[in-house]
Amino acid sequence: MDFPKDLKYTKEHEWVREEDGSVVVGITDHAQDSLGDIVFVELPQEGAAVTKDEPFGVVESVKAVSDLYSPVTGTVTEVNDAIVDSPEAINEDPYGDAWMIRVEMGNPPEATEFLTAEEYQQYIEEEK
């Protein structure tokens, strides 16, 4: 299981990469492994407003539907359309090719709540 140290994480099993006031968001290796083969993903439009801890989209495996929760409040500035056509990329490369959205943060202090790779790993251990 992969937990890149240069990324931050949330308890909703998303990863974030902070870049100059915006964050790139995706789901973790642990998340894609637990979900199984992903067959469908629904992402917001560019320009959409998102709110911290509110759903911004959905990812579906063969068996189940899972909400994607936004780690920050802000505006979506970029959407990875490639994974909409090839959702299996989320299983194959969750931290690279299968990034999901970029959000310009409206409330930068929210970034202090992100977990480090160690904290996220520990969180998963405790959840078991």
Add this chain to the structure above:
Amino acid sequence: MNLPGLKGNFIQQSMELKKTPLHEVHARLGARFTSFAGWQMPVKYSGEVEEHRVVRSSCGLFDISHLGQVEVSGPGALGAVQRLTTNNATALDDGQCQYTLLCNPEGGVLDDCVVYRFSFKRFLFCVNAVNTCKVFKWISENCPDNVKVEDRSASYVLLSLQGPASARVLGGLSAVEPTSIKHFRFLETTVAKVKAVVSRTGYTGEDGFELYIAPGKAERVWQALLEAGRNQRLLPCGLSARDSLRLDMAYPLYGNELGEKTTPIEAGLKNFIKLDTNFIGKEALQRQSSRGVEKKLVGFEMIDRGIARAGYRITKDGKTVGEVTSGSFSPTLRRAIALGYVEEDLSAPGTEIEVEVRQRALKALVMKTPFYIRPVSEAAV
């Protein structure tokens, strides 16, 4: 996000769930488990999509020991089976089986099952796991004194070998040539030198065989099949693939499409109801047959982007007209397909309906079923 697999891997209450005799074998193969009908079952091994596709392209091996087996024997067995089931059991020869339904007096479905005729005085029902106790009780209460009813579920491990390569895989291990067993027929033979009842049946729409084996010898057969399947591209497959494969075929699943409040006529199973025979529920079904049904089970595919799931509302011009009973994304068809009940006048293929997905009405189209048609070159002899 909620990760559905998470708790499944660490089932706290696992002492309450039943495990099949091959549970450790599945664990060693790296299976993920889920709880289903009171059992801890492999849901996948290598991947849900790969397992589904391998059954259509070569071969998959399933442990479906959670299904129940009820034996009905004695001089009155044939008459009892005939009276309990909607299909015509008297048309069966020794070594033949048929899909049939057990109904209550109102015509509601108690279970859908396959009944095997060993002889005129020995029959075996293979029933849904969730209904094993209910069916055993129902059959026991509705048989005369000269008929013995036994729950034989613990006597069998049930393996299902499905796919175009299944006869080739089995051929090297079974004492009889598998293709000599015709569709919906069975016989007692040996597989890997272990006694087995082998039937040409399945729930996937592919050619296949189901093997009833004594639990103590089942691992030997499982391993032998995996070994024999090595150069035929055989993979062990779990319940996810089993469910997505049957959905391609629009086969009903008890608890989704079938239940005590649905009749086999509503579920489109008229071919398995022989109204010229006498059975519990016949009068109710006869009345419904002449009156017509109010709701019908249909298959449909999504036109707008999205997946219909069990429990979603079906609407037409904003009005609720039905409900989805099963739905997913087919790894074979690469489309979102589903089954659901709709008002009878909306049941014709080509009818446009809508499915409410996350508060949006997505367009869908009623289709002819099955959704998947097996290519002719692979058809079973």
